[in-house]
Amino acid sequence: MQDVEAIASGREEVEAYRRLLARDPNSLRFAEYADRLRRFGQLEEALAICQRGLARHPAYSTGRVVMGEILIDSGKAQEAEAEWRRALQLDPRHPRAHFRLGEIYLTRGETDHAIAAFETALLHSPEFPEARAKLAELKGPSPTLRIGEPKPLEDRLRTPGERPEWLTSDRFGDLVQRVSACPSVEAAALVDSSGSPVSGELPEMAGATTGEAPMSFLVEARALLSRLGAGRLRSALICSNTLSLRCVPLGDLALLAALRSRSPVGEADEQIEECIAGGESSEGNEAEADE
Amino acid sequence: MSSEPTTKKPGLGGALDALMGIPGVLAGMVATDEGLPLAARLRTELDEEALAAAAAVLGQLGTRALKDTGRGDLEAVVLDASKFRFVVQPVALGYLMVVTEPLAEADPVLGEMTNAAAYLDEAGSALAEPRAA
Numbered sequence: 001m002q003d004v005e006a007i008a009s010g011r012e013e014v015e016a017y018r019r020l021l022a023r024d025p026n027s028l029r030f031a032e033y034a035d036r037l038r039r040f041g042q043l044e045e046a047l048a049i050c051q052r053g054l055a056r057h058p059a060y061s062t063g064r065v066v067m068g069e070i071l072i073d074s075g076k077a078q079e080a081e082a083e084w085r086r087a088l089q090l091d092p093r094h095p096r097a098h099f100r101l102g103e104i105y106l107t108r109g110e111t112d113h114a115i116a117a118f119e120t121a122l123l124h125s126p127e128f129p130e131a132r133a134k135l136a137e138l139k140g141p142s143p144t145l146r147i148g149e150p151k152p153l154e155d156r157l158r159t160p161g162e163r164p165e166w167l168t169s170d171r172f173g174d175l176v177q178r179v180s181a182c183p184s185v186e187a188a189a190l191v192d193s194s195g196s197p198v199s200g201e202l203p204e205m206a207g208a209t210t211g212e213a214p215m216s217f218l219v220e221a222r223a224l225l226s227r228l229g230a231g232r233l234r235s236a237l238i239c240s241n242t243l244s245l246r247c248v249p250l251g252d253l254a255l256l257a258a259l260r261s262r263s264p265v266g267e268a269d270e271q272i273e274e275c276i277a278g279g280e281s282s283e284g285n286e287a288e289a290d291e
Numbered sequence: 292m293s294s295e296p297t298t299k300k301p302g303l304g305g306a307l308d309a310l311m312g313i314p315g316v317l318a319g320m321v322a323t324d325e326g327l328p329l330a331a332r333l334r335t336e337l338d339e340e341a342l343a344a345a346a347a348v349l350g351q352l353g354t355r356a357l358k359d360t361g362r363g364d365l366e367a368v369v370l371d372a373s374k375f376r377f378v379v380q381p382v383a384l385g386y387l388m389v390v391t392e393p394l395a396e397a398d399p400v401l402g403e404m405t406n407a408a409a410y411l412d413e414a415g416s417a418l419a420e421p422r423a424a
Contacts, residue, residue, distance in 0.1 A: 088325060092351050098325065112340065113327050120326035120344040139340075213359035220352050221370055228345055231373030234393075238353050240363030265369065265397040 014040065021049070026056060031063040038070050046070045061091035068100055077104065095125035102134065115139060123227055163251025169198075176200035178275040179257055184268035188257040190250075191215060202256055211256045214238065214247045218254055237265060246272060303330035306387075306407040313403055315395025317375070321411065322346040323385040337390060346388035349379045367404070369397060380404050382411045 017033035030053030037046035050067045057063055068083035081104050087097040102117030115138050121131040167175070172190050176199045179188040189200035195212030202211060222233045235248040244259040246268060255276070259268045307319035311332045318337045321329040326347035331339045353368035370377040376391045378400055387408050389400055 092324060092347070101325070116322075116327045116340040116343050117325065119340050120347060123326075123344050123348050213356045216359075217352050217356040221349070224345060224348055224352075225370070225372045228341060230375050230377075231393075234371040234373060236371065237367070237369035238356055238365075239367040239369075240357045240365055242363035243357070243360070265401060269397070 025052075028053075028057060028060060028063070030057075031060065031066045034063075034070060035066045038066070038073055043070060043074050047074070059090050061087040061094050061097065064090065065094060065096045065100065068097075072100075077107070080104070093124045095121040095128055095131070098124070099128065099131050099134075102131070106134075111138060123224060126223070126227060163253060167250055167253070172199035175255070175275065178278060179255065179272055182257075182268070182271035182275065184259055184263035184271055186258045186260045188255065191254050191256055193252050198253065202258065211254065214245060214256055215254055218247055218249055222249070235269070244268075248272065248276065250276075303384075303411065304332070306410050307332040310389050310400070310403055310407055313391075313395075313399055315392040316389055316400065317392060318342060318388075318390040320346055320388045320390075321382065321384060321386070322388065324350075325385075327385075329384060342388065342390065345377065346379050346386040349377060349388070350381055350386040353379065354381070367401060369401075378404060380408045382408045384411060387411065 014033070014036050017029065017036060021027060021030055021033055030049055034046045034050040034053065037043075037049060047070050050063060050070055054060065054063050054067060064083045064087035068080040068087070071077075071083060072080035081101065084097045084100045084104070087094050088101075091097070098117045098121035102114045102121065105111070105114035105117060115135065118131045118135045118138070121128055122135065125131075176188050176190050179185055180200065187200070187202060189197040189202045189211065191197050191202075191211035191214075193215065195215040197211065217238065218233065218236060221236055225231065225233050233249055235246060238245045238247070244261075244263070244265075246257040246259060248255040248257075255272070257268070257272055259265075303321050307321070307330055310316055310319040311334065317334045319332045320339070320342050321331075322343035323329060324347055326344035328339050328343035331342070333339060333342075349368050349370060350365065354365045357363060357365050365381050368377075368379045371393065373393060376393055376395060376397070377388060378391070378397070379386050379388045381387075387404060389404055391400055
């Protein structure tokens, strides 16, 4: 692997990949190798490498995307499209697969579908210059709720924002206790950015009691809202047939509340909001008492 | 949640029309898993393609979060933002999404969406209205 990265570009790079694959035929880097060959116009060899790699790793979505690119360069648009669709079945978020499908739609004159595909690619990969360029070509400026220009790093919503001033560590337990006592709430916890509870307990999820998956959801949802220009994320609710989980971001922390089965969403929201507002106002009361 | 579906008109558009009748609803959308719009009703200057992409992404994020927690199949995702509320439900064709004003009541929307989703699932491929204006 090191020898591949050490070589800047060109045919030496292709040769480095060849050696790498010879040493480790199971390597997933067959896709990069095939892609380099494709770019050099060695389509037959690229096809053979990609076919061999996919025979070993049929569920490798990037391999499917590269295979589609080799096929489209070989004039096999239908087969290429099938590979990209298969890549999306394996990984619905694969930006390059969305982008390539967008190009297919364009060749068919299906501009609306192409725009949707490019936008989806951008939602999953905000730094995707080709997708952004295609969109700029296809769409004029639209006033609201559209994919925006990349924002400076500090504005990205992957940065969680400030924790409320009143939410000091000595108040964690109090907040969780109040939320847990709400009639609509079964259990509540305050979790940190890694999803580990800093107070309270969550219902068992996949054998663990961490909030990693909900926290990951919040991070992605924040990024999505940022791209849409839809404002700040206030809270999220994820419902399944066995769980309704209210997630409220509080700076670098998040309050997670498992709602009781069939609790009206509006009522639960009001109860949780009152608890959070109670924390804010108790800070105000204490400040007044200090005065 | 209302027990009587109010979705009466045939087609994807008919299902969306019923949703648009709820106070505070700004947009209704059916999108494929890939984020392609199948039908849309937009009350404001919301961008159809961006909404369809968002519907698919939100549905996928919710599905993944539940898969990671091992707590059942996705029924709905509600995202409350300062400017809008997004509600997404999976349907056979992909995802049904409604965008509301931020303070619109969630329960009537969820109830009607459940009705619309059931209608869409039932109608399935018989719904021959690939795109709405």
